[in-house]
Amino acid sequence: MIFELDLFAVPKAVPEVQRLLRHHSCEVRLCVSELLANVIDHLGEGTPVTVRVLRTDQGHTRVEVTDPDPRALPVLLRAAATDESGRGLALLDAVAQRWGVEQGADRKTVWCELEGPGSGTAMAPRRHTGVGGR
Template identity: 80%
Template sequence: MTFELRLLATVKSVPELRHHLRHHSYEVRLCTTELVTNVIDHLGEGTPVTIRVISTDHGHTRVEVTDPDPRALPVLLHATATDESGRGLALLDVLARGWGVEQGADRKTVWCELEGSTSTPRTCDHDTAPSQGPVTPSRSSR
């Protein structure tokens, strides 16, 4: 099963994205919106993105967010208790089996792989996506 959506990354598009992903797990929704929020924060509102949620051959879920800037790479920050941002990739790092960046000449794809299938809703139904700070590649697998 593959889900794909193209949109302009804006603050208003994040709730719409969560609505499109409502049949997916909380972790899928959270990681996807964190990655789109990074695009908004670091490339600007209105940046075109492609979001993919893919079932892997190993029974996991891969989330991919592709944007047109191969130079702006994600940076895993270690935010302090008083920092107002910088937790998005740390959250993704904890939730995902692994994550990384695939660079092309005119784009990059930030991806993460989560345990379980693409449409395993959890009982937790929070609909918030915290903001985050700058984005650099981390590990590719756990």
């Protein structure tokens, strides 16, 4: 585990999490932001989530966002040029090598994997709490 953070998904938490991930690649920060935005948009502000950034056995970076609603599944849309939304998962799909959803009885985790370590520095495992009021 490189990074784990429990928080409430609110708009002000997104830049705070990006700041905490400042040593990670812009792709990692983009994926976390898009996954948090999806929770806010589709489950509502204040939804409790856990954000994780991990290294896989293959040396890739895995980004995960876990929320308490196993029924609200992400859908990859192809937004038209005039659409004001619907590009989040398309961005994630374009940046990530692969992505998916792991469903549990009382939660789901939306994840993506990025090529390479995703961090400019080696970081010790750490767990943060408190961003977004949780």
